[in-house]
Amino acid sequence: MAISRxxxxxxxxxxxxxxxxxxxxxxxxxxRKDPRTGLKVPRHFIQEVTCERNGKPVMTxxxxxxxxxxxxxxxxxxxxxxxxxxxxxxxxxxxAGETLETRVR
Amino acid sequence: MKRRLFLRGAMTCAAIAAAVPAGLLVPRRxxxxxxxxxxxxxxxxxxxxxxxxxxxxxxxxxxxLTAPDLAENGATVEVRVAVDLDGxxxxxxxxxxxxxxxxxxxxxxxxVRSHVTTRIKMTxxxxxxxxxxxxxxxxxxxxxxxxxxxxxx
Numbered sequence: 001m002a003i004s005r006x007x008x009x010x011x012x013x014x015x016x017x018x019x020x021x022x023x024x025x026x027x028x029x030x031x032r033k034d035p036r037t038g039l040k041v042p043r044h045f046i047q048e049v050t051c052e053r054n055g056k057p058v059m060t061x062x063x064x065x066x067x068x069x070x071x072x073x074x075x076x077x078x079x080x081x082x083x084x085x086x087x088x089x090x091x092x093x094x095x096a097g098e099t100l101e102t103r104v105r
Numbered sequence: 106m107k108r109r110l111f112l113r114g115a116m117t118c119a120a121i122a123a124a125v126p127a128g129l130l131v132p133r134r135x136x137x138x139x140x141x142x143x144x145x146x147x148x149x150x151x152x153x154x155x156x157x158x159x160x161x162x163x164x165x166x167x168x169x170l171t172a173p174d175l176a177e178n179g180a181t182v183e184v185r186v187a188v189d190l191d192g193x194x195x196x197x198x199x200x201x202x203x204x205x206x207x208x209x210x211x212x213x214x215x216x217v218r219s220h221v222t223t224r225i226k227m228t229x230x231x232x233x234x235x236x237x238x239x240x241x242x243x244x245x246x247x248x249x250x251x252x253x254x255x256x257x258x
Contacts, residue, residue: 016218029226047139051217058216064144066200066208068181068224075211076218 003070008100010086017080017104019051021073021088029065045093046071052087053077080104144207149199149234152207156197157243162236165190165244169220170235172248179252182227186235187220188244195238196221201247202231227252 008021023046030043045065051058058077077086084104091097146152153162171185186196196219197210208225219237227233232247 053216056216058214059211059221061209061211061221062139062144063209064205064207066203066205066226068226072183072222072224074185074222076220078216078218 006098006100008086008088008102010084010102010104012080012082012104013076015079017053017077017084017086019075019077019086019088021100023071023073023088023090023098023100025069025071025090025092027065027067027069027071043093046090047093048091049073050087050089051075051077052085052089053080054085055087140210144205146207147205149201149206152199152205153236156207156210157236157238160243162243162245165237165246168235168237168244168246170233170246170248172233172250174249174251176227176250176252179227179229181224182233182250182252183222183224184233184235185220185222186237188237188239190219190237190239190244193219193237193239195236197236198223198225199234199236200225200227200231200250201234202229203227206234 003022003024006022006024010017010019025046026044028041028044030040032041033039034041043065046063049061049063059075082104086102086104088100089097140156143152143156146155167189169187172182176182184198186198194213198208199206200208209223211221213219227250230251232249234245234247236243236245
């Protein structure tokens with residue numbers, strides 16, 4: 001599946017905040033061979049994910065390279081209201097990262 | 106409104122490191138550093154022990170583990186772990202027959218509902234195993250997934 005950029009969605013569902021994210025990242029295991037060169041593509045994957053609501057951490061995760069490419073993550077924060085700021089940050093094994101942020105609808 | 110910022114290197118690490126001292130994130134040993142040794146283990150039992158220590162794990166029907174019976178594409182198998190227990194602070198997902206069975210471990214604060222959904226790579230015919238912690242005790246559930254096209258090579 002090709003996605004051009006990471007996406008995050010947060011909406012109120014039955015009183016809770018449902019968060020869905022799709023993060024653009026190759027999540028290379030280190031075993032895949034580049035079809036053009038025949039060489040293995042180095043391992044390159046998201047290691048840590050932190051989720052926050054209004055700046056307060058609500059969940060964190062540690063991942064291996066076996067989480068799928070362009071990883072999907074869905075979870076639910078208790079309660080919440082429209083306008084809450086939901087943030088998902090990730091950092092990969094190369095030290096790169098991204099912050100996804102949205103307001104709850 | 107959506108905003109996305111691209112942070113590189115030290116700034117991103119600082120953002121994540123800033124969340125840790127809040128004392129809300131457990132287990133500490135998982136968050137103090139990315140648990141490389143646990144991720145490097147090649148058997149389910151070894152990766153479980155490396156991540157959680159020498160703990161007793163009981164099967165529990167309170168864990169609703171959702172995964173397809175048959176996965177056409179082993180590169181992306183959707184797995185949902187939901188736990189019908191209070192006080193769940195950890196959900197960990199393994200794929201038993203993967204070269205490296207430990208896939209993902211989530212640390213939950215009391216602010217989140219006890220379920221997560223993600224997509225993982227699986228190979229061959231394997232059990233996906235969820236191990237959760239609540240009240241200091243560990244519970245597990247497993248589900249057989251048959252993959253018709255593997256994703257670990």
